[in-house]
Amino acid sequence: MSTLRQAAINKLRARVIRRHGRDSLPISINRRRIYILPTRFGIMLGAILAAMLIAGLNYNSNLALAFAFLMTSMALVTMHHCNRNLLRLSVDVTTEVDAFAGREAMFEFELRNASNVDRRDIEVRCLSAAGMGSVPAGESASIEVIGTVRQRGVTRVDQFELRTRYPFGWFYSWTYVQGPITIYVAPAPAGTRTLPSEGAKGTGTHSEARGDEDFSGLRAYEPGVPLKHMAWKVLARGGEAAVRSYSSLAAQPEWLEWSALDGLALEARLSQLCLWVLESDAAQRPYGLRIPGKEIAPSGGAAHRFACLRALAAFGIGESGETGSP
Amino acid sequence: MITERVSYEQLLGISGCLALALLAHVTTLPFWVPAIVVACGLTRLRFARSGAAPSRRVLLIVAALVVPLLFLRFRTFNGLVAGTALLSVAAGLKLLETKTRRDIYIITLIIYFVSVAALLEGDSFWLLAYLIGVCWLTTATLLRVTSSGQAPDWRRSLRYGGRVLAQALPLALVFWLLFPRFAGPLWHIPNDSQAAASGLSDTMSPGDITQLALSDEVAFRVRFAAAAPPAAERYWRGPVLDHFDGHTWTRSSFGLGGAPPPQPLGVAYRYTVMMEPHQHRWIFMLDWPATWDLPHAALTNDYTLTQAEPLSRAVDVTGTSYTRIQSAQPLGKYARQRDLGQPQGRNPRTQRLAQELRSAHADDMELVGAVLSMFHEQAFFYTLTPPKLSDNSVDEFLFDTRRGFCGHYASAFAALMRAAGIPARVVTGYQGGTLNPYGDYWILRQSDAHAWTEIWIAGRGWMRVDPTAAIAPERVEHGLADTVNANEPSVSRWQSRTTWFTGARLRLDLLREIWRERILDFDQDSQRKLLEMLHVPEPDGQKLVVLLGVGMALVLGWLTWQVRRELAPQSKDIAARTYARLCSRLAAAGLPRRMYEGAEDYARRVAAQRPDLALAVTALCRHYSSLRYAAPSAQITLGQFQAAVRAFRPKHHRHD
Numbered sequence: 014m015s016t017l018r019q020a021a022i023n024k025l026r027a028r029v030i031r032r033h034g035r036d037s038l039p040i041s042i043n044r045r046r047i048y049i050l051p052t053r054f055g056i057m058l059g060a061i062l063a064a065m066l067i068a069g070l071n072y073n074s075n076l077a078l079a080f081a082f083l084m085t086s087m088a089l090v091t092m093h094h095c096n097r098n099l100l101r102l103s104v105d106v107t108t109e110v111d112a113f114a115g116r117e118a119m120f121e122f123e124l125r126n127a128s129n130v131d132r133r134d135i136e137v138r139c140l141s142a143a144g145m146g147s148v149p150a151g152e153s154a155s156i157e158v159i160g161t162v163r164q165r166g167v168t169r170v171d172q173f174e175l176r177t178r179y180p181f182g183w184f185y186s187w188t189y190v191q192g193p194i195t196i197y198v199a200p201a202p203a204g205t206r207t208l209p210s211e212g213a214k215g216t217g218t219h220s221e222a223r224g225d226e227d228f229s230g231l232r233a234y235e236p237g238v239p240l241k242h243m244a245w246k247v248l249a250r251g252g253e254a255a256v257r258s259y260s261s262l263a264a265q266p267e268w269l270e271w272s273a274l275d276g277l278a279l280e281a282r283l284s285q286l287c288l289w290v291l292e293s294d295a296a297q298r299p300y301g302l303r304i305p306g307k308e309i310a311p312s313g314g315a316a317h318r319f320a321c322l323r324a325l326a327a328f329g330i331g332e333s334g335e336t337g338s339p
Numbered sequence: 340m341i342t343e344r345v346s347y348e349q350l351l352g353i354s355g356c357l358a359l360a361l362l363a364h365v366t367t368l369p370f371w372v373p374a375i376v377v378a379c380g381l382t383r384l385r386f387a388r389s390g391a392a393p394s395r396r397v398l399l400i401v402a403a404l405v406v407p408l409l410f411l412r413f414r415t416f417n418g419l420v421a422g423t424a425l426l427s428v429a430a431g432l433k434l435l436e437t438k439t440r441r442d443i444y445i446i447t448l449i450i451y452f453v454s455v456a457a458l459l460e461g462d463s464f465w466l467l468a469y470l471i472g473v474c475w476l477t478t479a480t481l482l483r484v485t486s487s488g489q490a491p492d493w494r495r496s497l498r499y500g501g502r503v504l505a506q507a508l509p510l511a512l513v514f515w516l517l518f519p520r521f522a523g524p525l526w527h528i529p530n531d532s533q534a535a536a537s538g539l540s541d542t543m544s545p546g547d548i549t550q551l552a553l554s555d556e557v558a559f560r561v562r563f564a565a566a567a568p569p570a571a572e573r574y575w576r577g578p579v580l581d582h583f584d585g586h587t588w589t590r591s592s593f594g595l596g597g598a599p600p601p602q603p604l605g606v607a608y609r610y611t612v613m614m615e616p617h618q619h620r621w622i623f624m625l626d627w628p629a630t631w632d633l634p635h636a637a638l639t640n641d642y643t644l645t646q647a648e649p650l651s652r653a654v655d656v657t658g659t660s661y662t663r664i665q666s667a668q669p670l671g672k673y674a675r676q677r678d679l680g681q682p683q684g685r686n687p688r689t690q691r692l693a694q695e696l697r698s699a700h701a702d703d704m705e706l707v708g709a710v711l712s713m714f715h716e717q718a719f720f721y722t723l724t725p726p727k728l729s730d731n732s733v734d735e736f737l738f739d740t741r742r743g744f745c746g747h748y749a750s751a752f753a754a755l756m757r758a759a760g761i762p763a764r765v766v767t768g769y770q771g772g773t774l775n776p777y778g779d780y781w782i783l784r785q786s787d788a789h790a791w792t793e794i795w796i797a798g799r800g801w802m803r804v805d806p807t808a809a810i811a812p813e814r815v816e817h818g819l820a821d822t823v824n825a826n827e828p829s830v831s832r833w834q835s836r837t838t839w840f841t842g843a844r845l846r847l848d849l850l851r852e853i854w855r856e857r858i859l860d861f862d863q864d865s866q867r868k869l870l871e872m873l874h875v876p877e878p879d880g881q882k883l884v885v886l887l888g889v890g891m892a893l894v895l896g897w898l899t900w901q902v903r904r905e906l907a908p909q910s911k912d913i914a915a916r917t918y919a920r921l922c923s924r925l926a927a928a929g930l931p932r933r934m935y936e937g938a939e940d941y942a943r944r945v946a947a948q949r950p951d952l953a954l955a956v957t958a959l960c961r962h963y964s965s966l967r968y969a970a971p972s973a974q975i976t977l978g979q980f981q982a983a984v985r986a987f988r989p990k991h992h993r994h995d
């Protein structure tokens with residue numbers, strides 16, 4: 014029974030993709046894409062309503078019939094309310110998500126409710142995980158879905174689902190949104206090798222390279238620079254955006270080299286490189302990444318870190334679409 | 340994430356709803372069934388305080404004790420009361436084991452069904468209203484149970500549930516009016532109703548009817564198609580008692596059919612009897628019934644309309660009766676023997692009196708006249724408080740006490756007739772009735788219960804003789820309240836003397852009657868009339884279904900519109916809304932605001948085009964700007980701005 018249901022749902026989802034194609038986010042949910050079915054509780058209620066009806070007819074009791082009809086009508090009204098709970102809700106999502114293999118990936122969905130009615134108990138399902146939240150009238154809310162991806166690589170989730178059982182749990186209505194989310198799954202950071210520079214520390218080539226204190230001048234702003242290095246005073250005076258440059262940043266960068274890890278298996282190499290990226294980032298030292306087919310010039314900051322991690326995630330594989338499981 | 344475990348508050352809510360639903364059954368269920376459910380609820384709540392749940396073993400033990408107990412009590416689970424009891428106990432047990440939301444879902448379903456079961460038995464407006472209230476409360480509780488995270492508070496939940504209920508009403512009405520009704524039950528369900536039989540029984544001892552006379556409960560109502568027969572002919576026939584043991588009259592036979600068809604004399608009265616359920620099998624028809632439209636009902640051989648099942652629901656019977664009949668056929672041998680039967684050795688003085696009368700009057704009718712004038716002329720009294728009588732009740736009554744109620748007179752008269760060799764029997768039923776002038780129907784209360792006699796006159800057949808009419812003719816003409824002495828205990832005397840009270844009571848009865856006629860008795864026939872009213876040609880079941888579909892489509896369309904209408908965004912910003920009103924007023928005056936114009940620009944343009952409005956519009960627009968964009972310490976409050984805009988009514992420019 015459940016496999017039959019699953020098959021039907023898969024068919025529906027494929028049809029939805031064919032019919033609506035890709036959605037441009039943010040999207041306002043219209044009524045044509047909201048589906049509704051009774052829950053198991055709703056089916057039980059239906060059975061009870063049928064029993065009420067038969068009892069009322071059998072006993073020729075107009076009052077019992079009136080009650081049964083009122084309950085039936087309430088169920089039908091509830092169906093409308095359940096459907097409405099998703100209607101004209103505006104949905105947005107960060108289309109790129111970074112994660113580590115085997116660890117939690119967080120998806121953040123932004124729901125906007127421009128209407129006068131509270132939307133309660135909205136469940137967002139994505140990557141076999143679900144998050145729940147409510148959006149009061151005229152407000153926005155973000156719902157976090159925390160899922161896990163086991164495989165390193167670049168995964169695409171083509172579809173996510175909004176679902177609600179509000180108000181009484183008799184029906185659930187749902188909708189699919191084709192807003193592809195790309196998940197860059199970096200290798201799980203692991204490894205035992207030390208950073209190349211740590212190994213060369215004994216030679217004392219640049220012992221003064223540590224520390225941020227050695228201010229050495231200003232240079233032009235470029236994206237990805239740590240905020241604390243921004244020259245705010247210059248900006249406040251009306252000057253161009255500039256970054257304070259430190260001797261350590263100017264110091265000799267760390268090169269994280271694929272070739273330095275000979276003798277390790279491919280995934281282990283990537284994991285080691287990933288760990289090095291994180292370590293270097295934590296130490297706030299400029300680093301570059303050199304892997305076959307890709308070289309990222311030394312730099313620092315979050316954007317740089319993400320660039321490196323994404324390069325590691327994408328190494329050796331193209332994008333793979335995951336359409337199976339919102 | 341979703342918390343599946345139930346909280347104390349949720350348990351409390353659902354237990355309360357269950358208790359309220361069971362309250363509707365409190366008169367029919369054995370007292371220990373609700374008691375068990377309440378005990379289960381209290382136990383569970385006590386556990387919930389400490390965050391625990393009772394173990395499964397407790398549950399099994401309770402179930403193993405209670406279910407056989409139920410079976411012992413009812414011998415079946417098929418009947419309505421037994422089924423309700425079982426369901427209630429199941430809800431109690433479920434409550435005891437409730438751990439997750441799913442358990443609460445099951446309990447809500449049981450609450451809904453138990454409510455319907457109550458409506459299968461009861462039929463008052465208040466019961467329906469009460470149970471709709473319970474349904475409302477249960478649904479609000481359900482909203483709180485299903486919501487994840489912070490549940491809406493009680494007031495909002497109730498308001499939401501109420502809104503759903505209100506939106507459901509039009510659709511429910513369409514269903515109720517147009518859903519096809521069937522003529523009979525789909526299948527037979529044993530009647531295990533615990534409701535006690537009320538009204539007349541099929542035995543009569545001296546004093547029995549006196550008790551009824553103190554009750555003003557409605558036995559049935561009657562609406563005549565044309566004029567009603569005079570009071571002296573309004574006898575409503577109930578059980579006929581033909582066996583006498585010297586003290587008590589009982590009914591010897593239940594033979595259906597076989598009654599020699601009486602030959603009607605005079606006019607036929609057509610009427611509808613609207614019976615209240617009394618748990619007996621007979622229906623009170625005007626003496627003597629000729630036709631009726633109740634299936635599964637027939638005349639017994641003593642002309643009482645009787646149906647196969649005890650009357651457990653209100654029912655309408657339309658029929659015709661003739662107040663006078665004649666039968667030339669002879670009385671059957673067995674019947675004659677039965678209707679002359681006397682207990683051996685009882686009431687010897689009555690026997691002697693009968694023999695004296697018989698020798699004095701050879702003609703039966705003369706003898707009857709003699710007995711009636713004896714009642715009339717000698718010191719017999721009609722009273723609600725007669726002395727108690729022993730086994731020789733007729734002797735004691737006729738010769739010693741001489742105080743009695745209709746039952747005493749009927750009993751004594753029939754016994755005398757039998758002793759004199761005239762076949763006689765006692766008929767119980769109701770006599771007279773009160774006209775409800777507001778609704779033009781007659782109300783027969785228990786206080787109208789009456790007993791009279793029938794005697795067999797050869798060549799004439801059964802003939803009604805009411806000895807009470809000889810002793811207290813006003814009883815027959817005006818009813819009990821005007822007959823008994825002022826110091827007798829009677830319910831309705833002061834009431835009937837207080838005009839406003841009587842009026843109010845009759846109006847209330849009319850409401851009840853309308854409820855019964857329009858709501859309780861709404862059936863196939865009413866649906867046909869409804870279709871005729873809607874000018875549907877040749878109404879039948881099929882057209883009804885089509886109409887139901889059309890009605891549903893219309894109401895569902897309305898519902899969709901209604902539900903979505905609430906979605907329309909409406910600015911919460913009062914200042915902006917007020918400004919929008921100002922703009923629309925100006926637009927109506929021929930000065931619409933352009934899309935790109937700010938308030939100040941707009942005001943300047945309006946001032947240039949309409950110098951007469953310049954002052955007001957400039958001020959209003961400046962107020963708006965300051966309310967919207969300046970600090971809250973603006974020189975005008977929001978309320979003042981609103982009032983100013985409301986008062987601002989620009990006239991359309993006259994081109995003169």
